[in-house]
Amino acid sequence: MNGAVVWLHGDSLTPTDPALLANPAAPAVFVFDEPFLAAAQLSFKRLFFLYECALEAIAGREGSIRRGVVVDEVRAFAAEHQATEVHVTASVAPRFxxxxxxxxxxGLQVVTHELPPFVSWRGAPPRRFSAFWRQVADQALRPTGSGPELPAEQDVE
Known part of the structure; x- marks a missing residue:
């Protein structure tokens, strides 16, 4: 079989992750990176937040949340699903x-999906954030989707 899986990481924990959207039927895996976590010493609140984000990202599809060495766990997940392709969204993290x-x-084929740019920028890099923000604020704060579904209004008498 020439299947695909999606690897989610800390920078891609959203249901709108480009790798997930490009592979709607593929199983997805998120791995809590044990060597990184031992060094980073994240709080329980932060770990729980990542867990909740991972649950939300893989909701409605086959998926797994694991802990261990990232490459080993992603390889094992791909093997369990007889996949030869791993789809992942790019990250600026040095470990990525x-x-x-x-x-x-x-031997796995890794397909990297790019995030859409947060804002478009042309010209020299700004020297101060405030100068940059004045030029991109309208674009950055523009809604990008329909947002969450709101409950239907109920008549109250």
Whole structure:
């Protein structure tokens, strides 16, 4: 079988993640990176937040939330699903490139999906954030989707 799985990471925990949207039927995995967590010492609140985000991201599809060494867990998940492709959304995290390279070295094809830009920018980099923000605030604060469904209004008498 030439199937695909989606690997979610800390920068892609949303149901609108590009890798998830590009593969609506593919199973997805999120791995709590044990070596990173040991060094980062995140609070329980932060870990629980990541867990809730992972649950929301994989809701409605086959998925798994694991802990361990990221590359080992993603490889195992792909093998369980007889997948040869791992789809993932790009990240600026330094570990990301290393993980992608390690996955490719194991024979998996890794397809990286890009995030849409937050704002479009042309010109020289601004020297101050305030100058940048004045130019992009309207674009950055513009709604990008329909948002969550609101409950139907009920007549109250």
């Amino acid at each position: 490139r290393q993980y992608v390279a390690e996955l490719r070295n194991t």
